[in-house]
Amino acid sequence: MVTKTSAESLKSLFAGTAPFALIDVREAGEYNSTHIPGSSFIPRRRLELQIPTAVPFKGALVVVCDDDGRRAQAAAATLEDLGYTNVSVLDGGINIWTTLDLPTEWGTNVPSKDYGEKMEVVHHVPEIDAPELQKRIDRGDKLVILDTRTPEEYQRFAIPGGRSMPGGELAYRITDVIKDLEPDTTVVINCAGRTRSIVGTRVLQRMGVDAIGLKNGTSGWVLAGFQVERGADRVELPEVSAEGRAAAERYAEKLASEDGVRYLDIPGLKAAMDKRSQETVYLVDIRTKEEYQKGHIPGFQWFPGGQCVQRSDDVAVVKNATIIFACDGKARATHTAAWYRQFGIKEVFVVDGGTTAWSESGEELESGLKAETPEGLAQAKAKVNTISAQELNTARPAAVFFVDSSQEFAQGHVPGSDWISRGWLEFQVESFAPSKDDSVAVTCADGQMAPLAGATLRDMGYQDVSVLEGGIAAWTKAGLPLEKGLTGVMTPPNDVVILGVDRSPAEMMNYLRWETALGEKYAAD
DSSP states (O other): OOEEEOHHHHHHHHHSOSOBEEEEOSOHHHHHHOBOTTOEEOOGGGHHHHHHHHSOOTTSOEEEEOSSSHHHHHHHHHHHHTTOOSEEEETTHHHHHHHTTOOOBOSSSHHHHHHHHHHHHHHTOOEEOHHHHHHHHHTTOOEEEEEOSOHHHHHHSBOTTOEEOOHHHHHHHHHHHHTTSOTTOEEEEEOSSSHHHHHHHHHHHHHTOOOEEETTHHHHHHHTTOOOBOSOOOOOOOOOOHHHHHHHHHHHHHHHHHHTOEEEOHHHHHHHHHGGGTSOEEEEEOSOHHHHHHOBOTTOEEOOHHHHHHTHHHHOOSBTOEEEEEOSSSHHHHHHHHHHHHTTOOSEEEETTHHHHHHHTTOOOBOSOOOOOOTTHHHHHTTSEEEOHHHHHHHOOSEEEEOSOHHHHHHOBOTTOEEOOGGGHHHHHHHHOOOTTSEEEEEOSSSSHHHHHHHHHHHHTOSEEEEETTHHHHHHHTTOOOBOSOTTOOSOOOSOOOOGGGSOHHHHHHHHHHHHHHTHHHHHO
């Protein structure tokens, strides 16, 4: 049974050592504008998709919050339907939390950004601004520009001439990047804004490798009037030599000693894995996607090391839980674990020898990448009628809804559709379909969210509910016409936060000033 947690009780949970999760189920724009420090963001419309990984132990205490409690109550009911047994709602939501003068913050992935700014202030991480970098490029200086974001982010936009080097791979591969460079070559680290370039430069600084970070990343580059490169294909990572691996392992030993990283042998790992039925234990493989797909320890999720740092609040959703990292040895996993120790997370471990040790102990590795499927999807599909794109095109239902993000709705939807974020479905549907006898069709981008929304409508009493099989992807494949743009949307959506150079110049400036301001308290210290 869903209970209520008072603001004061939640404050006590944060001060204690008991495991719990605080999950904010509002839309992305609401969360970005203000949220409770320490909360993790999982929008209600994606709860069934993300919660199995975010909170793997269904007996964990999960406190759900929103603004006033309505969506949190609905989300809590969903969690109970999925088998979670210790679910609570923040009484009065963030509205009451704020009324009591308890702290809030704005932004996304704040723990990592705060950490990055601390690194810059405390350790004087060297940097170069965009005009100076462009000047060096123009005069032909010897440079290697390493982009520490994900390969997908890099390919969307990058500093011209830069190459992809995800942050979790940086220390592991830097020796092989620079070994053939001329001595006067400058290594420049960049990301979209500040955090990953600061953290990456600090990694190399701590490793004894000279490097400078690009101040304000691609955002600073664009604000300075320079063009980004789109569709860059320099994503292949250098092979790791024996020399490079040895350097990475020496660095790992230094980190383990200085930051307090602990190791588990294979029997110790198995003992920790056995505890998953009684407590939250996160198992995270931080290698590249290709390595993970080729073979990983069963039960380990894939989350590349650099993103583990950038999105630590998405990885360690349950506070005070155990986190175990693995790679193919121990270097990369130690690099990531050391960051988590610096964040102040206590129960952090590394599998000594990683997948190699697992195989050598006689255990089998698992291959492939698990498909992301919402929990409860099969049960939801059993409640609704599934129709093809051609059938929907001729059916002419009284109302057609699109329940994924406004951004996906704008990219293309069934002509005449109305957009309702699934997080608001129960509270808004009657404005579009006032009679529960109306025929209703539900659509989404790929066919995963619509059945869940359709099942909700059936539970609300709507009798004639159909779901588009395969979503808009199937509609498009059938060659049927699409309507584009935010047609019929009367108020600005707040479910999507624009990132990177896709922001307006004013938004980029505001964001960069916010990041920089996070470090001011460390300068005062």
